[in-house]
Amino acid sequence: SQTIHQWPATLVQPVGSPLSLECTVEGTSNPNLYWYRQAAGRGLQLLFYSVGIGQISSEVPQNLSASRPQDRQFILSSKKLLLSDSGFYLCAWRILGGRKGYEQYFGPGTRLTVT
Amino acid sequence: GENVEQHPSTLSVQEGDSAVIKCTYSDSASNYFPWYKQELGKRPQLIIDIRSNVGEKKDQRIAVTLNKTAKHFSLHITETQPEDSAVYFCAASRSDGGFKTIFGAGTRLFVKA
Numbered sequence: 001s002q003t004i005h006q007w008p009a010t011l012v013q014p015v016g017s018p019l020s021l022e023c024t025v026e027g028t029s030n031p032n033l034y035w036y037r038q039a040a041g042r043g044l045q046l047l048f049y050s051v052g053i054g055q056i057s058s059e060v061p062q063n064l065s066a067s068r069p070q071d072r073q074f075i076l077s078s079k080k081l082l083l084s085d086s087g088f089y090l091c092a093w094r095i096l097g098g099r100k101g102y103e104q105y106f107g108p109g110t111r112l113t114v115t
Numbered sequence: 116g117e118n119v120e121q122h123p124s125t126l127s128v129q130e131g132d133s134a135v136i137k138c139t140y141s142d143s144a145s146n147y148f149p150w151y152k153q154e155l156g157k158r159p160q161l162i163i164d165i166r167s168n169v170g171e172k173k174d175q176r177i178a179v180t181l182n183k184t185a186k187h188f189s190l191h192i193t194e195t196q197p198e199d200s201a202v203y204f205c206a207a208s209r210s211d212g213g214f215k216t217i218f219g220a221g222t223r224l225f226v227k228a
Contacts (some may be wrong), residue, residue: 032214044159044204044218051213059215090158094214102147102166102208104216106158 002027004107019078023091031093033074038088086114117142121219136222138205139187145207195226
């Protein structure tokens, strides 16, 4: 069965420091991958999505970037964190086709606090 | 751009009563509508979904209805229990262009024992 991993689970970083969050999926190939951010007590904001290696689409202009160096690896980065970057970062995946082809599943998330 | 509106933002019901959450979407090309439940500090979990070729779907105590003409869909929870207390998100997706999913702002459901 498919599983999705995110790390780290929790992160505290000072303003202006760099960021790298990693997401990996096991048990499947060629998934669509997504990064969401959830501010405290708020909804889910789609940040980036990827339909294949090296293919990244950005939804919200900001100081974050994403990369997909391997089929099942999705990385979220920043060169200089802002206070407003604090939040719960969720990676998600879906596999197109098949009976469950539309379902999207979330990873466990990374809780980022920028101080 | 695409938008999903969700109401109410907070809902409090007595145990055993029904709860209804309503959403509207703007992108007429949306064809998949999932609902997620998120407990405090945890990831959202898919609880039920509906595709655009179906008007209603039921799974035990939860059901979803979809009105494509009006572009709205609803979640119905019957015989609510305290463990149903959580934040519920509706969402709308279109199965092209990366299959993006746009979420509503969420409904915080309290079920009082």
